[in-house]
Amino acid sequence: MAKITYDGIEIEVPDGTTIMNAARQLGGKLAPPAMCYYTPLKGSGGKCRACLVRVAAGSAKDPRPMPKLVASCITPVQDGMVVENTTSQQVLDVRKGIVEMLLINHPLDCPVCDQAGECDLQNFAFEHGISTTRYEEERRTFDKVDIGPLIQLHMTRCILCYRCVYTADQLTDGRVHGVLGRGDASEIGTYIENVIDNDFSGNVIDVCPVGALTDKTFRFKQRVWLTKPVDAHRDCTHEKCGGRVTLWYKGNDVLRVTARKDENGEVKEWICNECRFDKKETSDWVIDGPAHIDRSSVVSANHYELPVLNQQVIADMPESTMRELAQNPPLKLGGLNG
Amino acid sequence: MGRKLLTEHINVEGIDTFDVYRKHGGYRSVEKAIKTMTPDEVVEEVKKSGLRGRGGAGFPTGMKWSFLAKPEGVPRYLVCNADESEPGTFKDRQLMTKLPHLLIEGMITSSYALGARTSYIYIRGELLYVLRILEKAVAEAYAAGFLGKNILGSGYDLDLHIHPGAGAYICGEETALLESLEGKRGNPRNKPPFPAVSGLYARPTVVNNVESIAAVPVIVNEGGNEYAKIGIGKSTGTKLISACGHVKNPGIYEIEMGVPVEEFIYSDEYCGGIWKGRELKAVVAGGSSVPILPKDLILKTAAGEPRLMTYESLSDGGFVTGTMLGSGGFIAMDETTCIVKNTWNFSRFYHHESCGQCSPCREGTGWLEKVLHRLEHGHGQMHDIDLIVNVAKQIEGNTICPLGEAAAWPVTAAVRHFRDEFEWHVTHPHEATRPGAVYHGGLVLA
Ligand SMILES: Cc1cc2nc3c(=O)[nH]c(=O)nc-3n(C[C@H](O)[C@H](O)[C@H](O)COP(=O)(O)O)c2cc1C
Ligand code: SF4
Ligand code: SF4
Ligand code: SF4
Ligand code: FES
Numbered sequence: 001m002a003k004i005t006y007d008g009i010e011i012e013v014p015d016g017t018t019i020m021n022a023a024r025q026l027g028g029k030l031a032p033p034a035m036c037y038y039t040p041l042k043g044s045g046g047k048c049r050a051c052l053v054r055v056a057a058g059s060a061k062d063p064r065p066m067p068k069l070v071a072s073c074i075t076p077v078q079d080g081m082v083v084e085n086t087t088s089q090q091v092l093d094v095r096k097g098i099v100e101m102l103l104i105n106h107p108l109d110c111p112v113c114d115q116a117g118e119c120d121l122q123n124f125a126f127e128h129g130i131s132t133t134r135y136e137e138e139r140r141t142f143d144k145v146d147i148g149p150l151i152q153l154h155m156t157r158c159i160l161c162y163r164c165v166y167t168a169d170q171l172t173d174g175r176v177h178g179v180l181g182r183g184d185a186s187e188i189g190t191y192i193e194n195v196i197d198n199d200f201s202g203n204v205i206d207v208c209p210v211g212a213l214t215d216k217t218f219r220f221k222q223r224v225w226l227t228k229p230v231d232a233h234r235d236c237t238h239e240k241c242g243g244r245v246t247l248w249y250k251g252n253d254v255l256r257v258t259a260r261k262d263e264n265g266e267v268k269e270w271i272c273n274e275c276r277f278d279k280k281e282t283s284d285w286v287i288d289g290p291a292h293i294d295r296s297s298v299v300s301a302n303h304y305e306l307p308v309l310n311q312q313v314i315a316d317m318p319e320s321t322m323r324e325l326a327q328n329p330p331l332k333l334g335g336l337n338g
Numbered sequence: 339m340g341r342k343l344l345t346e347h348i349n350v351e352g353i354d355t356f357d358v359y360r361k362h363g364g365y366r367s368v369e370k371a372i373k374t375m376t377p378d379e380v381v382e383e384v385k386k387s388g389l390r391g392r393g394g395a396g397f398p399t400g401m402k403w404s405f406l407a408k409p410e411g412v413p414r415y416l417v418c419n420a421d422e423s424e425p426g427t428f429k430d431r432q433l434m435t436k437l438p439h440l441l442i443e444g445m446i447t448s449s450y451a452l453g454a455r456t457s458y459i460y461i462r463g464e465l466l467y468v469l470r471i472l473e474k475a476v477a478e479a480y481a482a483g484f485l486g487k488n489i490l491g492s493g494y495d496l497d498l499h500i501h502p503g504a505g506a507y508i509c510g511e512e513t514a515l516l517e518s519l520e521g522k523r524g525n526p527r528n529k530p531p532f533p534a535v536s537g538l539y540a541r542p543t544v545v546n547n548v549e550s551i552a553a554v555p556v557i558v559n560e561g562g563n564e565y566a567k568i569g570i571g572k573s574t575g576t577k578l579i580s581a582c583g584h585v586k587n588p589g590i591y592e593i594e595m596g597v598p599v600e601e602f603i604y605s606d607e608y609c610g611g612i613w614k615g616r617e618l619k620a621v622v623a624g625g626s627s628v629p630i631l632p633k634d635l636i637l638k639t640a641a642g643e644p645r646l647m648t649y650e651s652l653s654d655g656g657f658v659t660g661t662m663l664g665s666g667g668f669i670a671m672d673e674t675t676c677i678v679k680n681t682w683n684f685s686r687f688y689h690h691e692s693c694g695q696c697s698p699c700r701e702g703t704g705w706l707e708k709v710l711h712r713l714e715h716g717h718g719q720m721h722d723i724d725l726i727v728n729v730a731k732q733i734e735g736n737t738i739c740p741l742g743e744a745a746a747w748p749v750t751a752a753v754r755h756f757r758d759e760f761e762w763h764v765t766h767p768h769e770a771t772r773p774g775a776v777y778h779g780g781l782v783l784a
Contacts, residue, residue, distance in 0.1 A: 047697070049696050049698055097732035098698065137709070160695070179694075182691070184692070186693075
């Protein structure tokens with residue numbers, strides 16, 4: 001076991017635990033933001049640099065601070081380590097910089113983006129970024145491509161977190177897509193226009209933190225915050241699929257089916273394409289009850305639980321937003337038709 | 339004349355063949371090491387020599403070797419980094435072209451020291467003709483019994499493979515190199531774990547630059563202490579410097595560590611001064627990623643001491659008034675050089691070569707290039723100058739691999755030392771874009 005101090009809070013975790021996972025044990029809200037790390041995906045993390053934290057003391061044995069900020073998602077704790085997340089101004093400043101970097105070439109077409117409302121980049125930018133841009137250059141764009149009949153790739157929105165690549169590597173036999181090209185010309189692609197066609201390909205949609213990989217059967221049907229998430233299950237015949245899903249309702253219609261996610265926004269169990277794309281009738285499912293969605297973005301304010309905002313955000317929030325929030329406290333999630 | 343430890347026989351006719359190389363004392367270090375020394379004794383000599391990695395970072399080679407993990411029953415590897423792609427650096431290419439057997443001899447002696455039974459030379463893909471030279475030399479070494487099974491009857495086996503890259507600067511970063519060697523996309527790995535613990539195929543691995551490995555035979559032959567007598571302080575031995583830009587005699591020079599920069603630029607033994615009778619304006623002393631210095635600071639430190647060609651002297655003053663020896667890519671610029679244009683050009687390179695894995699480098703390198711392009715072409719504004727410094731700072735220290743810093747340092751250093759030139763581009767956009775017009779020392783040269 002290793003005892004660490006994280007933003008002034010002491011916690012004991014098994015050796016080998018990463019700083020990120022130690023912090024998550026304190027509650028998701030206190031943990032550093034993660035744009036690329038994804039617990040179920042081996043090898044993920046270390047890329048987006050959103051989760052950089054300061055290690056003020058390396059360990060009890062060697063209490064020197066680490067010279068650079070470290071990626072908390074891949075850095076294991078040491079006994080006696082002292083970690084600063086929001087208690088370090090340097091961390092907050094660097095994080096602002098990371099938001100800026102992720103946004104300079106991002107289209108910010110949230111109003112027409114299916115991910116809006118459940119987008120990690122929106123949340124990250126809202127909580128940690130600044131609302132102006134210093135970028136005056138032309139933004140990088142790509143054409144949209146259909147990768148098969150069920151999934152659309154909107155590369156312009158991709159933040160190159162590699163999650164979909166790891167998903168395909170680890171979940172399916174024979175990955176057919178990957179990162180092509182280099183630097184800011186890198187793109188997710190299938191090299192020759194290829195179909196991502198296997199029973200579990202739909203999971204790349206769920207792991208994508210942004211609206212780069214979207215469910216074509218749901219495209220433009222509804223803003224997510226106007227749909228009602230309901231947990232359901234069925235006896236799926238696919239051996240690797242547990243058939244436990246979240247159905248997203250508008251009225252009595254199931255608009256889409258996704259995997260269930262935990263409090264950190266990570267998929268709990270992968271689901272097969274049949275459950276995701278072909279079972280869109282209530283009669284296909286046994287309903288378990290409303291899904292518990294716990295999000296911190298105001299984009300979800302219409303529906304989800306009261307957002308918990310960190311002090312920094314409240315301090316930076318425009319007065320008009322504060323007033324609005326005070327007058328219209330976000331409603332708690334109601335029942336099926338609430 | 340300084341001593342030439344690596345290049346003494348470089349101009350001997352046929353030195354690229356096994357027989358001629360052998361006649362000139364080649365492969366003695368292999369015999370000496372394998373027949374008379376234990377592997378640890380070889381490591382000890384390299385430690386004593388004070389040899390520091392010649393690939394850029396200057397990490398002590400002996401120390402790196404002693405960090406290599408040696409779990410029972412697990413193979414370990416030596417990988418030679420011959421990806422040399424940093425603008426201004428072209429010493430390894432010359433060494434491999436002219437003296438292929440020196441590198442192979444170094445690989446055998448070093449592999450023996452590390453207990454590696456399979457070793458690799460990862461060579462830059464553009465150097466296909468050098469690959470052919472090396473392949474021929476390797477075949478000769480196998481035929482002569484210096485590679486393969488039971489080398490010199492000692493029971494020590496070694497296979498040496500040469501693997502070409504596919505044209506990516508990033509594959510010179512040691513962990514990207516290992517990924518590429520494994521047949522994957524050349525993305526740098528997160529560290530730790532370091533290669534010494536988990537490198538090629540997740541096995542303990544040492545990665546060394548061509549020139550570092552080429553220095554091992556002479557260290558073994560003459561002894562580490564003897565090697566360490568050359569040079570000053572922690573900069574021991576000799577160093578290959580590839581001199582280019584506006585010098586009279588560009589080329590590759592093997593210098594004893596400690597030669598004054600002024601002597602290196604102006605003496606006829608080395609660069610022979612600045613070409614066309616012009617004046618020196620600035621120097622990038624160690625490959626495109628190290629900070630540029632104006633003439634006065636490259637010739638003398640801020641304290642007024644003569645600047646020497648050593649790790650310590652070149653970095654005297656930190657990044658405020660100093661730079662780095664880096665890989666030894668020495669780029670001299672005369673007064674007709676536009677620093678803004680040069681900085682943009684370097685930025686363009688790093689933008690093109692970023693692997694794109696981590697957001698600050700992927701996005702930041704492109705941003706830097708675009709703003710520098712505008713500045714150079716007369717479309718910049720005053721606040722753009724602070725913007726590029728700030729963007730560079732946002733990259734620096736926050737990335738997976740040091741390419742982030744390599745992209746940031748040239749920009750911050752150029753603005754630090756030549757801010758007036760950047761400002762002139764903003765205030766005089768028409769003049770700045772006039773062909774041939776260059777701002778230098780407060781004057782505009784037509
Ligand atoms: C972007 C980048 C490119 C590099 N390119 C090279 C190279 O071409 N050759 C080289 O020897 N080292 C290169 N390096 C340094 C290597 O990562 C590594 O430090 C070196 O090969 C170690 O050898 P040494 O200890 O003998 O210097 C590069 C580093 C970075 C970050
Ligand atoms: S991916 Fe997120 S931030 Fe980007 S346009 Fe869609 S909702 Fe907006
Ligand atoms: S498409 Fe989505 S999941 Fe894949 S790399 Fe891009 S942002 Fe990540
Ligand atoms: S710093 Fe640049 S080159 Fe290095 S891993 Fe990150 S994106 Fe790739
Ligand atoms: S979540 Fe840690 S680097 Fe992306």
